[in-house]
Amino acid sequence: MxxxxxxxxxxxxxxxxxxxxxxxxxxxxxxxxxxxxxxxxxxxxxxxxxxxxxxxxxxxxxxxxxxxxxxxxxxxxxxxxxxxxxxxxxxxxxxxxxxxxxxxxxxxxxxxxxxxxxxxxxxxxxxxxxxxxxxxxxxxxxxxxxxxxxxxxxxxxxxxxxxxxxxxxxxxxxxxxxxLTEHDLAGRHVLVTAGGTREPIDPVRVISNKSTGKQGYAVAAEAWARGARVTLVTTVETPEPVGVHRVDVQTAADMQRAVESIDDADIIVMAAAVADFRPADPADHKLKKTDGAAPEIPLEKTHDFLVDLGEKKPDGQVLVGFAAETDDLVGNARAKLERKKLDLIVANDVSQPGVGFGYDTNEVVIIQADGSCEHVPLTDKRDVARRVLDTAANKLG
Ligand SMILES: Cc1cc2nc3c(=O)[nH]c(=O)nc-3n(C[C@H](O)[C@H](O)[C@H](O)COP(=O)(O)O)c2cc1C
Missing domain, CATH: 3.40.50.1950 (Flavin prenyltransferase-like)
Incomplete structure (x- = not known):
């Protein structure tokens, strides 16, 4: 509703x-x-x-x-x-x-x-x-x-x-x-990341993922409607929601820099799909078919800056992660929440129709650090955003 x-x-x-x-x-x-x-x-x-x-x-x-x-x-x-x-x-x-x-x-x-x-x-x-x-x-x-x-x-x-x-x-x-919305986040700064990061192979090609940023955008729009100041760090070209300050990034490293430059966020919602791997040595020129055999593209791990955010979390800040899973949804998400010291994690089973990447709808389980779970049945991504921010706002006190 x-x-x-x-x-x-x-x-x-x-x-x-x-x-x-x-x-x-x-x-x-x-x-x-x-x-x-x-x-x-x-x-x-x-x-x-x-x-x-x-x-x-x-x-x-x-x-x-x-x-x-x-x-x-x-x-x-x-x-x-x-x-x-x-x-x-x-x-x-x-x-x-x-x-x-x-x-x-x-x-x-x-x-x-x-x-x-x-x-x-x-x-x-x-x-x-x-x-x-x-x-x-x-x-x-x-x-x-x-x-x-x-x-x-x-x-x-x-x-x-x-x-x-x-x-x-x-x-x-x-x-x-x-x-028409209660401003329960008035005076708060909400930082949201959205979209899939793009890791260059060469100047014209990237490794990315299927994230369209819709869930992160919905969180940003909802946070503004609730009176927050909102910063959206995004990899996608979709125009930002009304009232939201946008920062454009491409790679996981760019996103890390943009997020770490903000030191006054009350709530951080990491809805972006950040690459786990990137080409270790991107070419400085466009790779061509005529160069010979298909290139080998060695990968290296990206830095998991969500772990840093969990480690350095200031008192009172609420850190929200997302987990896109295809099996053992709650088990995997709970393990990620503990490993990364999150306050809550929003888990979705992206193998289900209408759930996750690209859809306007989502079905999620919101898991809190104290172990409590809330199932949000398939609904509009804005409704999911509302439920996530309800839980985060409660944690702010
Ligand atoms: C073609 C036309 C366009 C107008 N456009 C505007 C406008 O965009 N903004 C404005 O304040 N007044 C505009 N006016 C003037 C108002 O129509 C005028 O002040 C009128 O008294 C407003 O009445 P209302 O506020 O009761 O509708 C326009 C007038 C005309 C004839």
């Missing part, structure tokens, strides 16, 4: 050109299980039709304080019932009204009548965005607890380019999830 399942979201759409992108945001929220009530301002109705939102949302669009005879108290009902109010896109006008508390329409009275989190996605031309009045209004409402989804730099209406473009729909949804 995701953070959005069953949540009542009022989606306020105001009069910016980017209102068309709110259609996609609406669709994604509904797909993720939220109950979406769209509210459009008169300005928004000039930009996109209400029919589209009504067709995609969970309820027909509401537009006015006075045109709904079936709802006797329309100005407060939606705000009181909401789990979250999202304003996307947010014009300079609504940002100003949120600051002053001026209730001139159905959306503003809904915002004033809610105790739920409010998420605001500004979108406007660069000149408007940079206005001190707009920036000051945003500062004030952010300090009062409104979450601001920063706009991006890029193409704007009318052929202009600059800051002020509405954040991508996936980014908006990630911020909504974050606003």
């Amino acid at each position: 995701g953070a959005l399942t069953g949540k009542r979201i009022v989606l306020g759409v105001t009069g910016g050109i980017a209102a068309y992108k709110a259609v996609e945001v609406c669709r994604r929220l509904v797909e993720a299980g939220a109950h979406v009530q769209p509210v459009m301002t008169d300005g928004a109705l000039e930009m996109v039709g209400a029919t589209t939102f009504s067709a995609l949302a969970s309820e027909p669009v509401k537009t006015s304080l006075f045109d709904d005879p079936e709802t006797p108290i329309p100005h407060t009902r939606m705000g009181q019932a909401a789990d979250l109010v999202l304003v996307c896109p947010a014009t300079a006008r609504i940002i100003s009204d949120i600051r002053t508390g001026r209730s001139a329409d159905l959306l503003m009275s809904t915002i004033l009548a809610t105790r739920a989190p409010v998420v605001v996605c500004p979108a406007m031309h660069t000149e408007m965005w940079e206005q001190p009045a707009v920036q000051e209004n945003l500062d004030v409402i952010e300090r009062r607890g409104v979450s601001i989804v920063p706009p991006e730099r890029g193409r704007l209406a009318g052929g202009d380019t600059g800051d002020g473009r509405l954040a991508d729909p996936a980014t908006v949804v990630a911020h909504v999830e974050r606003a």
